[in-house]
Amino acid sequence: MMNTYPGKIYATESFGAVDGPGVRFIVFLQGCRMRCRYCHNPETWQEGKYSSYTLQYASDILREALRYRTYWKNGGGITVSGGEPLLQLDFVRELFTLAKERGIHTVLDTAGNPFTTAEPFFSKFKKVCEVTDLFMLDLKEMNEQKHQKLTGQTNKNIHDMARYLSKHGHAMWIRHVLVPGWTDTKENLTALHDFIYTLHTVKRVEILPYHTMGTVKWEKLQLPYTLSAVVPPTEAEIIRAKQLIGAFD
Numbered sequence: 153m154m155n156t157y158p159g160k161i162y163a164t165e166s167f168g169a170v171d172g173p174g175v176r177f178i179v180f181l182q183g184c185r186m187r188c189r190y191c192h193n194p195e196t197w198q199e200g201k202y203s204s205y206t207l208q209y210a211s212d213i214l215r216e217a218l219r220y221r222t223y224w225k226n227g228g229g230i231t232v233s234g235g236e237p238l239l240q241l242d243f244v245r246e247l248f249t250l251a252k253e254r255g256i257h258t259v260l261d262t263a264g265n266p267f268t269t270a271e272p273f274f275s276k277f278k279k280v281c282e283v284t285d286l287f288m289l290d291l292k293e294m295n296e297q298k299h300q301k302l303t304g305q306t307n308k309n310i311h312d313m314a315r316y317l318s319k320h321g322h323a324m325w326i327r328h329v330l331v332p333g334w335t336d337t338k339e340n341l342t343a344l345h346d347f348i349y350t351l352h353t354v355k356r357v358e359i360l361p362y363h364t365m366g367t368v369k370w371e372k373l374q375l376p377y378t379l380s381a382v383v384p385p386t387e388a389e390i391i392r393a394k395q396l397i398g399a400f401d
């Protein structure tokens with residue numbers, strides 16, 4: 153059965169160009185337990201107070217996505233993003249299973265926070281791995297205390313997930329949001345470089361420069377934005393970060 157678990161869909165994007173190879177249909181899922189200070193989708197955090205979503209089944213989403221298939225050249229396809237897609241593994245498995253039956257490239261864009269080897273998560277996660285061509289994994293800060301301060305959550309299980317993907321041969325892109333004064337220290341970027349170097353299936357390492365485009369959403373939601381004093385990194389700072397982390401594509 154491929155229509156057992158409806159997804160909580162926050163939004164879709166027909167022509168995504170930055171969330172995986174080629175042009176992609178992006179499905180943004182509702183819900184995330186992290187509280188990244190720079191989050192540009194805070195409306196996906198919680199139900200009720202902040203957000204609205206629609207419940208949709210995998211076959212309905214696939215039907216919508218297929219309208220754009222002729223644009224999926226150069227490795228394009230479907231990306232599930234968030235929010236945090238790992239909170240809706242049953243839906244993702246159904247959608248990606250349908251996609252793979254049609255030869256469509258699948259990308260899971262995740263921050264890894266729900267990852268655990270405890271059940272029932274782990275078995276469901278392994279099934280999703282079977283139908284996911286590429287993981288895009290955000291690594292936000294290597295120092296545990298700083299990670300907690302930046303996101304409200306530990307980074308230990310996120311690193312476990314990266315190691316699991318590497319050990320089991322699952323391709324991944326690593327992404328790091330460069331936040332001046334927060335995630336751009338030499339210690340962090342060097343530690344990221346060293347950690348990424350231990351992984352065997354990393355196909356790309358990207359720096360995503362911090363930007364302020366999401367701040368209006370925080371205002372609208374009446375959430376206190378704590379990075380208002382932070383300015384986006386300069387081109388020179390981005391180049392330095394790329395060199396320290398060992399960015400490549």
Ligand code: SF4
Pocket residue numbers: 184185186187188190191192193194196234235236263
């Ligand atoms: S993991 Fe992503 S969606 Fe969740 S709070 Fe952080 S930036 Fe926002």
